[in-house]
Amino acid sequence: MQVSRRLKIANSNSEALAGILAEAGMPSHIAAYFKDIPYKVVQADPRRPFREPGAYRDEVIFVRSGILCKYKMDSGGRRQIVALRFRGEGILPREESAQYGIQAIVKTELITARAEDFTPILEAQPELQRYFWRLIQRNESISYEWLVNCGRRDSVARVAHLLCETAVRSGMDDEQYKMSNPFTQQQVADITGQTSVNVNRVFADLERQGLIERKGREILFQDWPEMRRVASFQPDYLE
Amino acid sequence: MQVSRRLKIANSNSEALAGILAEAGMPSHIAAYFKDIPYKVVQADPRRPFREPGAYRDEVIFVRSGILCKYKMDSGGRRQIVALRFRGEGILPREESAQYGIQAIVKTELITARAEDFTPILEAQPELQRYFWRLIQRNESISYEWLVNCGRRDSVARVAHLLCETAVRSGMDDEQYKMSNPFTQQQVADITGQTSVNVNRVFADLERQGLIERKGREILFQDWPEMRRVASFQPDYLE
DNA sequence: CGGTTGTTTGAACTGATTCAATCTGTGTGG
DNA sequence: CCACACAGATTGAATCAGTTCAAACAACCG
Numbered sequence: 001m002q003v004s005r006r007l008k009i010a011n012s013n014s015e016a017l018a019g020i021l022a023e024a025g026m027p028s029h030i031a032a033y034f035k036d037i038p039y040k041v042v043q044a045d046p047r048r049p050f051r052e053p054g055a056y057r058d059e060v061i062f063v064r065s066g067i068l069c070k071y072k073m074d075s076g077g078r079r080q081i082v083a084l085r086f087r088g089e090g091i092l093p094r095e096e097s098a099q100y101g102i103q104a105i106v107k108t109e110l111i112t113a114r115a116e117d118f119t120p121i122l123e124a125q126p127e128l129q130r131y132f133w134r135l136i137q138r139n140e141s142i143s144y145e146w147l148v149n150c151g152r153r154d155s156v157a158r159v160a161h162l163l164c165e166t167a168v169r170s171g172m173d174d175e176q177y178k179m180s181n182p183f184t185q186q187q188v189a190d191i192t193g194q195t196s197v198n199v200n201r202v203f204a205d206l207e208r209q210g211l212i213e214r215k216g217r218e219i220l221f222q223d224w225p226e227m228r229r230v231a232s233f234q235p236d237y238l239e
Numbered sequence: 240m241q242v243s244r245r246l247k248i249a250n251s252n253s254e255a256l257a258g259i260l261a262e263a264g265m266p267s268h269i270a271a272y273f274k275d276i277p278y279k280v281v282q283a284d285p286r287r288p289f290r291e292p293g294a295y296r297d298e299v300i301f302v303r304s305g306i307l308c309k310y311k312m313d314s315g316g317r318r319q320i321v322a323l324r325f326r327g328e329g330i331l332p333r334e335e336s337a338q339y340g341i342q343a344i345v346k347t348e349l350i351t352a353r354a355e356d357f358t359p360i361l362e363a364q365p366e367l368q369r370y371f372w373r374l375i376q377r378n379e380s381i382s383y384e385w386l387v388n389c390g391r392r393d394s395v396a397r398v399a400h401l402l403c404e405t406a407v408r409s410g411m412d413d414e415q416y417k418m419s420n421p422f423t424q425q426q427v428a429d430i431t432g433q434t435s436v437n438v439n440r441v442f443a444d445l446e447r448q449g450l451i452e453r454k455g456r457e458i459l460f461q462d463w464p465e466m467r468r469v470a471s472f473q474p475d476y477l478e
Numbered sequence: 479c480g481g482t483t484g485t486t487t488g489a490a491c492t493g494a495t496t497c498a499a500t501c502t503g504t505g506t507g508g
Numbered sequence: 509c510c511a512c513a514c515a516g517a518t519t520g521a522a523t524c525a526g527t528t529c530a531a532a533c534a535a536c537c538g
Contacts, residue, residue: 047483070383072383072384072386072387074387074391074392074471075471075473076391076392076471078391078392079391080386080387080390080391082382082383082386082387083383094376095373095376096376096478098380099380099383099384099475099476100383123365123368126362129362129368134334136375137333137334137335139379140378140379140382141337141338143321143379143382143383143386144309144311144321144322144338144339144382145311145338146386147311147319147321147382147385147386147389148311148313148319148321150386150389150390150432151319151389151431151432152313152315152317152318152319152432153313153315154525154526155525155526184483184484184485185484185485185486186484192390193389193390193391194526194527195526195527195528196484196485197486197487197526197527197528197529198525198526198527200485200486200487201486201487201526203485204486204487216535232313232314232315234314236338237338239335393493393494394493394494423515423516423517424516424517424518425516433494433495434494434495434496435516435517436494436495436496436497436517436518436519437493437494437495439517439518439519440494440518440519442517443518443519455503
């Protein structure tokens with residue numbers, strides 16, 4: 001097991017943190033509060049251990065590019081991905097160790113800072129509190145939707161829903177109904193609670209139904225409204 | 240559809256809010272901050288609409304006794320319960336309307352206050368922020384565990400896990416491995432993503448295996464360690 | 479080229495759903 | 509106190525969605 005950190009750059013004046021954060025999707029008046037704290041830029045490789053379950057999480061993580069996931073293992077060894085973090089999103093520190101592990105879905109560039117540097121600023125600034133409060137509620141909202149997805153939808157709808165959510169969260173062009181699918185079929189299975197074999201069949205199904213077209217990792221949504229209907233995807237929960 | 244609010248008591252001097260909160264499980268130094276805000280004591284009846292999905296949530300809710308649930312409906316009309324709130328737990332206000340509805344699982348007594356009275360106090364007190372921060376992280380942790388439950392465990396483990404969690408969260412006596420099951424089989428189905436028919440079979444299974452014994456609504460855990468193993472229940476995620 | 483990782487396909491199997499019927503307990507009104 | 513209604517629990521039979529196991533195929537990379 002090789003830990004996948006490369007390109008760890010110490011805080012340098014060449015790149016201002018506030019600028020990096022803003023450029024990666026954080027509102028600049030929020031990012032400005034963090035201009036002086038020490039940070040690292042880290043690269044995480046897909047499907048390599050990045051943070052193990054049970055480790056302490058005395059750090060903030062912010063996704064500059066790529067996608068991170070939080071995952072848990074059942075005692076039977078089966079893996080479930082419980083949350084995703086896209087560009088501009090992040091993972092807040094905890095006081096206790098966290099039950100979940102963190103991995104990259106694709107090659108991901110992220111920014112980390114120590115909780116002890118981050119938290120005091122957060123506590124001193126009501127504006128920041130409100131901002132992170134809203135992020136937390138959005139994540140809660142997404143968790144609930146995932147629970148509905150796993151608990152109450154059949155396998156086709158589950159996969160379709162994930163694709164719709166991913167398209168929207170990764171900022172799919174409204175003109176160009178297509179995206180590059182970031183997931184392996186095993187990852188889709190780990191998110192939607194299935195086996196990769198069945199995910200494969202579902203993809204083939206969606207293609208046969210004329211809802212998507214696949215060219216390698218590219219997915220073209222050929223009938224977005226119908227796709228949304230099949231997925232029962234109502235994007236309100238993403239705000 | 241009859242809204243189930245009774246016993247709505249205006250803020251009276253006869254009962255001090257801080258006292259009520261503390262008595263229902265909130266640490267008293269936390270409860271003390273809320274001694275002066277207006278509140279209502281409300282009673283909610285099981286399986287009756289209490290707050291509809293999509294409604295604004297400009298209120299804090301605190302459970303004095305009983306159990307509340309948050310639920311969502313899939314567009315196919317199937318219902319999924321996404322979270323529970325036991326005695327001493329609560330539901331925080333949102334800026335936007337919430338996608339989920341709220342109902343009582345059993346007859347529940349709760350305390351509500353307006354967000355506009357609550358939030359300013361929260362924002363002014365770092366100690367309160369840290370307290371609610373921890374509650375939020377616990378809820379996140381539970382959500383993730385539920386996702387693992389729905390996505391990666393078979394129906395017996397799902398139900399067993401719910402029973403274990405419920406026993407612990409409702410404060411089952413460590414000497415007396417028994418509790419009064421608060422759920423109908425339909426509610427268990429709505430939590431674990433199954434049909435009530437199958438939940439019934441799972442209960443019968445658990446009993447046949449000698450893991451539990453049922454007398455009406457009472458459940459006696461006859462082999463708690465084995466029950467935990469079957470459920471793959473590791474209570475760490477509850478803190 | 480060989481190694482690795484991911485995708486695709488088939489056949490057999492099983493767990494869970496669906497639909498429908500019956501049973502049980504509890505509360506209500508006469 | 510009985511009759512009735514209603515909600516929830518239980519059971520059976522047929523069906524189907526998704527898993528499991530196993531094998532083949534494709535793409536990529538040093």
